[in-house]
Amino acid sequence: MVQLLTPHGERVHHPDYDIEPTPGELREMYRRMALTRRVDAEGVTLQRQGELGLWPSSLGQEAAQVGSGLALRADDHVFPSYRDHGVALARQVDPLHIFRLFRGVSHGGWDPAEKNFHLYTLVIGSQVLHATGYAMGVADDDADSAVVVYFGDGATSQGDVSEAFNFAAVYDAPVVFFCQNNQWAISQGVERQSKVPIHRRAAGFGLHGVRVDGNDVLACLAVTRAAVERARQGREATLVEAFTYRMGAHTTSDDPTRYRQSAELTQWARKDPIARLEKYLLNHGWADADFVAGVGEEGDRLAQHIKESVRTMPDPDLTEFFDLTYAGEHRQVTEEREWFKEYEASFVEGS
Amino acid sequence: MATTTLAKAVNAALRAALEDDPKVVLMGEDIGRLGGVFRVTDGLQKDFGDHRVKDTPLAESGIVGTAIGLALRGYRPVVEIQFDGFVFPAYDQIVTQLAKMRARSGGRIALPVVIRIPYGGGIGAVEHHSESPEALFAHVAGLRVVSPSNAADAYTMLRQAVAGDDPVIYLEPKRRYYDKGEVDPAASPHPLHSARVIRLGRDATVLAYGPTVRTALEAAAVAEEEGTSVEVVDLRSVSPVDFDTVEASVRRTGRLVVVHEAPVFFGTGAEIAAHVTERCFDRLEAPVLRVGGFHMPYPPARTEHAYLPDLDRILDAVERVLAY
Numbered sequence: 001m002v003q004l005l006t007p008h009g010e011r012v013h014h015p016d017y018d019i020e021p022t023p024g025e026l027r028e029m030y031r032r033m034a035l036t037r038r039v040d041a042e043g044v045t046l047q048r049q050g051e052l053g054l055w056p057s058s059l060g061q062e063a064a065q066v067g068s069g070l071a072l073r074a075d076d077h078v079f080p081s082y083r084d085h086g087v088a089l090a091r092q093v094d095p096l097h098i099f100r101l102f103r104g105v106s107h108g109g110w111d112p113a114e115k116n117f118h119l120y121t122l123v124i125g126s127q128v129l130h131a132t133g134y135a136m137g138v139a140d141d142d143a144d145s146a147v148v149v150y151f152g153d154g155a156t157s158q159g160d161v162s163e164a165f166n167f168a169a170v171y172d173a174p175v176v177f178f179c180q181n182n183q184w185a186i187s188q189g190v191e192r193q194s195k196v197p198i199h200r201r202a203a204g205f206g207l208h209g210v211r212v213d214g215n216d217v218l219a220c221l222a223v224t225r226a227a228v229e230r231a232r233q234g235r236e237a238t239l240v241e242a243f244t245y246r247m248g249a250h251t252t253s254d255d256p257t258r259y260r261q262s263a264e265l266t267q268w269a270r271k272d273p274i275a276r277l278e279k280y281l282l283n284h285g286w287a288d289a290d291f292v293a294g295v296g297e298e299g300d301r302l303a304q305h306i307k308e309s310v311r312t313m314p315d316p317d318l319t320e321f322f323d324l325t326y327a328g329e330h331r332q333v334t335e336e337r338e339w340f341k342e343y344e345a346s347f348v349e350g351s
Numbered sequence: 352m353a354t355t356t357l358a359k360a361v362n363a364a365l366r367a368a369l370e371d372d373p374k375v376v377l378m379g380e381d382i383g384r385l386g387g388v389f390r391v392t393d394g395l396q397k398d399f400g401d402h403r404v405k406d407t408p409l410a411e412s413g414i415v416g417t418a419i420g421l422a423l424r425g426y427r428p429v430v431e432i433q434f435d436g437f438v439f440p441a442y443d444q445i446v447t448q449l450a451k452m453r454a455r456s457g458g459r460i461a462l463p464v465v466i467r468i469p470y471g472g473g474i475g476a477v478e479h480h481s482e483s484p485e486a487l488f489a490h491v492a493g494l495r496v497v498s499p500s501n502a503a504d505a506y507t508m509l510r511q512a513v514a515g516d517d518p519v520i521y522l523e524p525k526r527r528y529y530d531k532g533e534v535d536p537a538a539s540p541h542p543l544h545s546a547r548v549i550r551l552g553r554d555a556t557v558l559a560y561g562p563t564v565r566t567a568l569e570a571a572a573v574a575e576e577e578g579t580s581v582e583v584v585d586l587r588s589v590s591p592v593d594f595d596t597v598e599a600s601v602r603r604t605g606r607l608v609v610v611h612e613a614p615v616f617f618g619t620g621a622e623i624a625a626h627v628t629e630r631c632f633d634r635l636e637a638p639v640l641r642v643g644g645f646h647m648p649y650p651p652a653r654t655e656h657a658y659l660p661d662l663d664r665i666l667d668a669v670e671r672v673l674a675y
């Protein structure tokens with residue numbers, strides 16, 4: 001397992017994957033991870049308050065998401081799953097977009113072209129094929145962008161994901177498969193999804209496989225950077241297994257006490273991705289208490305902004321959705337839309 | 352006889368099936384330790400072990416495909432698909448294999464597989480968690496498609512589905528999971544594929560199934576206050592359809608409104624309207640009207656109240672059939 005920063009915040013070295021980020025870059029990683037955590041906590045709170053329908057928490061997975069996200073260029077294309085809020089923040093996607101989806105005012109919430117950040121995908125594994133096809137297109141265009149797709153340990157059981165591995169290998173598609181193995185797929189431990197460590201599946205497909213400490217932002221950045229570089233050079237696609245842990249419930253609808261022990265959480269809490277980078281920064285004098293407090297305040301301001309914006313997000317009118325179904329006219333849609341408008345209007349007049 | 356929720360009635364039926372027949376096995380994502388995301392299988396793995404109640408890998412095609420294999424080996428798998436929108440990875444196995452193997456084998460092979468799917472909207476969920484795919488299954492020869500509307504039917508219909516030798520798509524109205532009703536395991540059941548008249552009326556028939564039955568009954572009660580006598584039929588089975596019961600009701604009232612959450616375009620209501628027109632053209636006082644979802648992907652949660660057929664939409668249709 002590739003690791004560059006131990007849980008105690010000590011720097012270790014790796015023969016194949018080493019990077020030396022500047023103190024400024026390290027502070028930026030810290031900041032994005034801390035903001036991700038704050039935004040995520042706000043998501044849980046707003047769901048509890050009835051402002052959101054659902055919230056899938058990214059707690060504990062900040063290093064995997066931010067580290068990998070920061071390895072990309074603006075023209076690289078990201079296909080996220082649904083708890084990849086840290087990748088969104090690393091891509092500078094407005095977090096409010098994500099809240100639109102989970103409030104239930106939109107199924108998508110943002111323009112994927114704006115930050116080359118595709119929509120969240122809720123059907124497990126589907127996006128892994130989309131990313132592969134997108135990467136095949138990149139290669140056919142002779143472009144040198146890379147494509148990174150995010151999915152979970154559970155997703156690796158889906159046929160779509162194995163098919164994507166195979167397509168990527170036989171077409172030499174410039175794609176990075178970034179699997180966040182957070183040990184759980186709702187109530188199922190990863191041992192029910194794979195008999196062998198996930199990264200070892202790569203070999204059978206002709207992909208490059210690597211396991212990285214998913215709670216180590218440096219290692220995640222280094223490994224993803226190398227994988228992206230490999231993709232750009234038209235060499236084999238990479239399956240990265242980021243070994244991490246889902247510290248929260250699966251979503252706000254879930255009760256993890258039914259299926260996992262609190263001892264496991266305690267153990268993983270000691271490997272916290274943000275705490276270890278904070279220690280590293282403070283120990284080297286690259287950040288001080290003021291910096292940490294400043295990031296905390298920035299997070300609180302962002303959370304406050306999100307809270308106010310979410311609470312005042314207007315509900316859309318169903319009428320808008322008729323015309324989203326097709327590019328061109330469809331007679332039945334037109335008829336139904338007109339009927340619906342009249343029907344709605346009859347209440348206004350009648351009351 | 353006991354009062355219980357629809358979800359617990361399904362649980363009781365699964366428990367009884369596991370007790371009665373050692374060949375019954377349950378399979379699905381999170382159905383064991385967690386008891387399913389709706390707790391429908393709560394306690395079953397604890398009591399019957401993880402061979403009979405299998406927590407599967409996250410792969411719907413895998414679940415249905417291996418259920419077919421288990422059935423070939425003499426088992427009776429009852430599989431759970433976690434949500435309606437997640438059945439599609441298994442659609443290939445269901446349509447090309449599960450539905451067709453009996454015919455392909457010249458009738459030699461039976462595949463007694465039940466696929467339980469919590470379906471329908473109204474729970475404020477994100478995308479793919481609120482769909483009504485019944486017509487997509489009913490259109491496939493070789494699949495039986497049923498949907499209970501209440502706890503008692505949930506119990507008996509599931510027992511019958513598991514006991515039968517054909518594949519059954521068993522659609523559970525998830526927004527009615529916590530509705531309570533009387534369940535009597537000893538009561539002699541109505542045939543699985545029979546429709547039932549659950550409220551008598553004179554002026555019009557409203558036909559519904561699954562989650563919209565309660566809405567239809569509520570609409571009938573309101574109509575009554577306004578002086579309109581509405582008969583309500585609970586279809587219960589989408590394939591086959593009990594047209595005898597439907598026809599008898601339409602012959603009494605002369606008017607029919609079909610209600611379902613699924614989109615109206617190419618939906619169950621279209622099939623029923625065509626059949627009823629063929630059978631009772633001489634008695635119909637008005638065209639058969641349909642109330643249902645629109646031809647669009649199921650919309651975001653904060654608009655679903657406008658999308659779903661509610662009491663007002665049913666009353667509006669009743670008013671329109673009466674206007675002829």
Ligand SMILES: Cc1ncc(C[n+]2csc(CCOP(=O)(O)OP(=O)(O)O)c2C)c(N)n1
Pocket residue numbers: 083122123124151152153154155156182184185186246250380409411433437440
């Ligand atoms: C095709 C499909 N089946 C089932 C589900 C329901 N479901 C949502 S998340 C999830 C578990 C996913 O686990 P994993 O891939 O490890 O991702 P994680 O949630 O841990 O990030 C399941 C079963 C789904 N969304 N899509």
Ligand SMILES: [Mg+2]
Pocket residue numbers: 152153154180181182183184185186
């Ligand atoms: Mg997982």
